[in-house]
Amino acid sequence: MDRPAATLIAALLALLAASSLVWMFQGIGGGNRAFILQLRGTKLAGLVVVGAAVGIATVLFQTVAANRVLTPSIMGFDALYVLLQTGLVASLGVAGFAALPNAARFLASVAAMSLLAAMLFGTLVGRGAKDIPRTILTGVILGVLFRSLSTFLARIMDPNAFAVVQSVSFASFGSIDAALLPVAGGIAALCMAGAMWLAPRLDVVALGREAAVSLGLRFDRLVLVTLGLVGMLVSVSTALVGPVAFFGLLVAGLAHGLAPSARHAVLLPAAGLIGAVVLVAGQTLFERLMGQAATLSVVVEFAGGLFFLFLLLKGRVR
Amino acid sequence: MNARPLAAGLALALLVLASLGTGAARIDLAAGGGWTTLVLMESRLPRTLAVLLTGAALAVAGTVIQSLVRNRFVGPDTAGTGESAALGLLGITLLAPAAPIWIKMVAASLAAMAGTALFLAIVRRLPVREVMLVPIAGLVLSGIIGSVVTWIAWEADLLQFVGTWLGSGEFSGVIAGRYELLWIAGAAAGLAWFAADRFAILSLGDGVAIGLGLSTRGVMRLGMVVVSVVSALVVTTVGMIPFVGLVVPNIVARIMGDNLRASIPVVAAGGAGLLLACDLLGRIVRHPYEIPVGTILGIAGSVIFLWLLYRPVSHG
Amino acid sequence: MIRINGLTHRIGATPILHDIDLTLPRGKLIALIGPNGAGKSTLLRLVARLEPLQAGRIEIDGLDLATTGTERLALAMAVMGQQTHVASRLRVAELVGFGRWPHHHGRPRAADREAVEQALDAFGLTPLRHRFLDEISGGQAQRAHLAMTFAQGTDWLLLDEPLNNLDMAHSRTLMARLADLVGARGRSVLTVVHEVNYAAAWADHIIAMKDGRIVAEGAPETVLTEPVLSALYDTPIEVSRHDDRPLVLHHHWHDQLGSPFPKPSDDTLRVLH
Ligand SMILES: Nc1ncnc2c1ncn2[C@@H]1O[C@H](COP(=O)(O)OP(=O)(O)OP(=O)(O)O)[C@@H](O)[C@H]1O
Numbered sequence: 001m002d003r004p005a006a007t008l009i010a011a012l013l014a015l016l017a018a019s020s021l022v023w024m025f026q027g028i029g030g031g032n033r034a035f036i037l038q039l040r041g042t043k044l045a046g047l048v049v050v051g052a053a054v055g056i057a058t059v060l061f062q063t064v065a066a067n068r069v070l071t072p073s074i075m076g077f078d079a080l081y082v083l084l085q086t087g088l089v090a091s092l093g094v095a096g097f098a099a100l101p102n103a104a105r106f107l108a109s110v111a112a113m114s115l116l117a118a119m120l121f122g123t124l125v126g127r128g129a130k131d132i133p134r135t136i137l138t139g140v141i142l143g144v145l146f147r148s149l150s151t152f153l154a155r156i157m158d159p160n161a162f163a164v165v166q167s168v169s170f171a172s173f174g175s176i177d178a179a180l181l182p183v184a185g186g187i188a189a190l191c192m193a194g195a196m197w198l199a200p201r202l203d204v205v206a207l208g209r210e211a212a213v214s215l216g217l218r219f220d221r222l223v224l225v226t227l228g229l230v231g232m233l234v235s236v237s238t239a240l241v242g243p244v245a246f247f248g249l250l251v252a253g254l255a256h257g258l259a260p261s262a263r264h265a266v267l268l269p270a271a272g273l274i275g276a277v278v279l280v281a282g283q284t285l286f287e288r289l290m291g292q293a294a295t296l297s298v299v300v301e302f303a304g305g306l307f308f309l310f311l312l313l314k315g316r317v318r
Numbered sequence: 319m320n321a322r323p324l325a326a327g328l329a330l331a332l333l334v335l336a337s338l339g340t341g342a343a344r345i346d347l348a349a350g351g352g353w354t355t356l357v358l359m360e361s362r363l364p365r366t367l368a369v370l371l372t373g374a375a376l377a378v379a380g381t382v383i384q385s386l387v388r389n390r391f392v393g394p395d396t397a398g399t400g401e402s403a404a405l406g407l408l409g410i411t412l413l414a415p416a417a418p419i420w421i422k423m424v425a426a427s428l429a430a431m432a433g434t435a436l437f438l439a440i441v442r443r444l445p446v447r448e449v450m451l452v453p454i455a456g457l458v459l460s461g462i463i464g465s466v467v468t469w470i471a472w473e474a475d476l477l478q479f480v481g482t483w484l485g486s487g488e489f490s491g492v493i494a495g496r497y498e499l500l501w502i503a504g505a506a507a508g509l510a511w512f513a514a515d516r517f518a519i520l521s522l523g524d525g526v527a528i529g530l531g532l533s534t535r536g537v538m539r540l541g542m543v544v545v546s547v548v549s550a551l552v553v554t555t556v557g558m559i560p561f562v563g564l565v566v567p568n569i570v571a572r573i574m575g576d577n578l579r580a581s582i583p584v585v586a587a588g589g590a591g592l593l594l595a596c597d598l599l600g601r602i603v604r605h606p607y608e609i610p611v612g613t614i615l616g617i618a619g620s621v622i623f624l625w626l627l628y629r630p631v632s633h634g
Numbered sequence: 635m636i637r638i639n640g641l642t643h644r645i646g647a648t649p650i651l652h653d654i655d656l657t658l659p660r661g662k663l664i665a666l667i668g669p670n671g672a673g674k675s676t677l678l679r680l681v682a683r684l685e686p687l688q689a690g691r692i693e694i695d696g697l698d699l700a701t702t703g704t705e706r707l708a709l710a711m712a713v714m715g716q717q718t719h720v721a722s723r724l725r726v727a728e729l730v731g732f733g734r735w736p737h738h739h740g741r742p743r744a745a746d747r748e749a750v751e752q753a754l755d756a757f758g759l760t761p762l763r764h765r766f767l768d769e770i771s772g773g774q775a776q777r778a779h780l781a782m783t784f785a786q787g788t789d790w791l792l793l794d795e796p797l798n799n800l801d802m803a804h805s806r807t808l809m810a811r812l813a814d815l816v817g818a819r820g821r822s823v824l825t826v827v828h829e830v831n832y833a834a835a836w837a838d839h840i841i842a843m844k845d846g847r848i849v850a851e852g853a854p855e856t857v858l859t860e861p862v863l864s865a866l867y868d869t870p871i872e873v874s875r876h877d878d879r880p881l882v883l884h885h886h887w888h889d890q891l892g893s894p895f896p897k898p899s900d901d902t903l904r905v906l907h
């Protein structure tokens with residue numbers, strides 16, 4: 001890694017460390033230190049995992065789709081995850097679902113999600129989608145379809161199961177599912193390692209399908225593998241905090257803007273770190289300094305949405 | 319050509335009858351009696367009317383907004399209009415909780431109008447040839463305004479309250495006395511029919527419209543009033559109803575074209591029929607429980623919309 | 635009569651029209667010619683009140699453009715823009731019918747229906763009247779838009795490149811119809827034309843524009859001359875005469891011509907051959 005890139009990564013690491021320290025130790029009182037630290041530690045880990053997963057998933061997806069305004073969320077990935085979850089509940093019943101060990105249930109959804117995402121979105125974006133706006137619109141509509149199907153399934157099987165679906169349908173950085181954290185973190189780490197391993201080939205993918213194929217890359221297979229990774233990363237973040245539509249766009253935009261090179265070996269870690277920093281620093285700001293635990297998701301969505309509109313008006317969507 | 323309207327009218331009439339006969343309470347339409355009359359007049363009839371009015375008004379509002387932005391892929395529910403109405407209602411509820419209902423409706427409509435105006439301003443600045451960007455901009459704008467509404471509601475502890483507007487719409491709560499505002503939405507749609515030629519000319523382009531001596535601004539404003547009033551009243555009485563305003567005008571235009579004077583009544587009937595069919599389905603599928611019509615439409619509507627997106631286009 | 639005084643127009647900071655003074659006589663077929671980007675469409679759009687006036691004054695048959703209501707103006711002039719594509723799914727007859735809107739505002743009378751029939755007939759559209767605009771050819775759609783402008787029945791017709799997409803026969807028919815409107819019914823036509831020989835054959839009056847200025851104006855004989863045209867289009871042009879009218883010869887062997895584009899270098903030519 002060259003000088004400027006190393007500097008960026010180091011600076012991001014320092015930022016992350018600093019905001020984590022503030023998060024852990026700000027205003028900590030005398031009593032019950034250990035308990036509070038443990039609580040905060042869990043949440044910190046969750047935020048870092050989610051931020052990194054969303055950031056990396058978005059960069060991966062944008063590379064494969066050859067477009068800077070697409071994100072897995074905009075394309076309905078997280079809605080697909082929620083639908084899968086509901087489908088599992090529907091086929092196993094609420095009781096059966098609850099009886100499954102957390103980790104097993106999660107692993108099953110992640111595996112299914114990864115497969116489905118690769119199959120469904122591979123055809124949609126894999127060929128270097130020519131009509132990008134139409135592709136986006138398709139994704140958005142698929143999202144609506146998946147969400148409605150989830151609700152429908154939930155209502156059909158048991159009006160009470162509806163609550164289960166509702167709880168995974170809204171983003172909240174305040175309440176992270178601690179029980180899932182070890183498995184989710186493990187999967188995310190594996191995916192990130194895989195992405196880093198693919199990094200040199202992704203640089204070639206970024207040249208476009210034709211160039212990549214003539215350089216001897218097995219393009220279509222690589223696209224499927226990458227989409228599978230994206231599916232897993234999205235599952236992780238959705239399972240932990242729920243769907244976040246525009247956050248990834250913001251992170252990937254920042255990563256592309258800040259990184260001194262377009263090489264994925266730099267881009268991917270930068271995006272992961274930026275995502276983590278934004279979430280940790282943001283949550284510290286909102287929960288500790290402003291006393292509003294739930295507003296980060298709204299603010300992030302708001303800012304991301306505005307950023308997207310800005311890109312639209314600048315004519316960058318193409 | 320003559321048999322078709324007849325068949326369509328018959329189908330709509332059958333749907334209405336089915337709607338009057340379906341519900342949680344058991345009644346015998348043939349036998350009659352006090353209980354039956356009560357259920358009919360207090361619950362079934364108001365509900366059926368509410369569905370018909372909402373479907374018709376939304377579909378017409380869809381036609382209107384599509385001719386304002388000259389784009390087939392937008393509807394009143396994808397232009398930020400509904401979310402803006404919720405924002406306005408939320409605002410007035412916080413500022414003047416005791417205000418009479420009509421003031422609240424005016425506030426909601428005004429806010430919806432501002433949101434629609436914002437959408438139109440954004441659309442004007444988009445690259446002209448990119449047809450698909452318009453609905454995307456609308457969806458993103460809806461998302462942004464929606465997140466503001468959620469945030470304010472969270473702060474003011476009114477999330478429950480707001481949920482009924484932004485969630486998927488349903489008619490199960492409609493009884494006599496709770497839906498009558500929808501007549502105003504119906505009247506707004508009627509107004510659109512009255513001005514149908516103007517909207518048709520506007521959709522030919524500013525140049526043609528001005529050349530024919532039309533005040534484009536005036537027509538724009540009229541259209542915004544129609545769309546905003548319809549969306550505001552629908553959102554506040556029954557919640558978000560997706561896709562009706564999007565797919566019905568598309569299908570009607572495919573069959574009979576854009577001569578709005580002739581097509582608006584068909585659009586209205588189509589919207590009413592589609593919504594009533596979905597509402598009925600929602601009542602039947604898991605009787606005696608109900609599935610919100612918004613959910614049913616979310617499935618049916620998105621499938622139709624995807625078909626519209628990918629059907630082979632006639633060259634033009 | 636259309637009077638234009640001190641008309642200046644800019645888009646952003648770029649000046650497009652420079653202080654134009656022009657009087658367009660009534661009862662004539664007036665052709666507006668000039669190279670791409672000369673400002674012809676801009677001038678036409680300003681007269682047609684499709685662009686807001688920035689500086690200057692325009693008067694049409696005594697009506698001041700700045701103060702007259704747009705509905706009144708629609709009875710005085712009909713406009714057809716350079717881009718005629720519409721996204722609306724209308725039938726040919728419905729489109730032409732909207733040309734009568736300024737007269738009936740939604741309640742067509744027998745006279746309006748009659749005018750629509752005549753316009754359809756004049757452009758050979760009667761067999762296509764029930765077809766949708768997106769299901770006919772480009773030239774047929776162009777004729778539908780022209781028919782709509784004709785149906786409006788105004789004293790002035792402003793047309794921006796009406797010959798676009800039209801084949802040779804329909805081009806000639808259109809010019810003949812315009813000449814007939816002018817000659818037999820005393821109407822007035824201002825039309826942008828690129829094919830100068832149509833102007834030479836049919837126009838009574840020609841205005842030549844370049845870089846936002848009027849560079850020549852007058853009868854075809856005075857404007858369509860070798861020096862004027864060669865300077866106007868920056869390329870040598872030969873003018874002969876036919877039937878007592880100028881005939882512009884510009885389909886020469888291209889090697890003899892200076893072209894508005896930089897001449898390809900010998901290397902490029904070698905590659906091309
Ligand atoms: N929207 C715009 N923004 C900036 N410049 C413009 C715009 N529209 C036109 N222009 C410029 O104004 C000048 C005049 O344009 P205009 O359309 O009037 O030309 P024209 O004579 O009709 O050309 P053509 O024969 O190609 O139709 C051109 O130099 C053009 O580049």
Ligand SMILES: [Mg+2]
Pocket residue numbers: 674675676716794
């Ligand atoms: Mg022009």
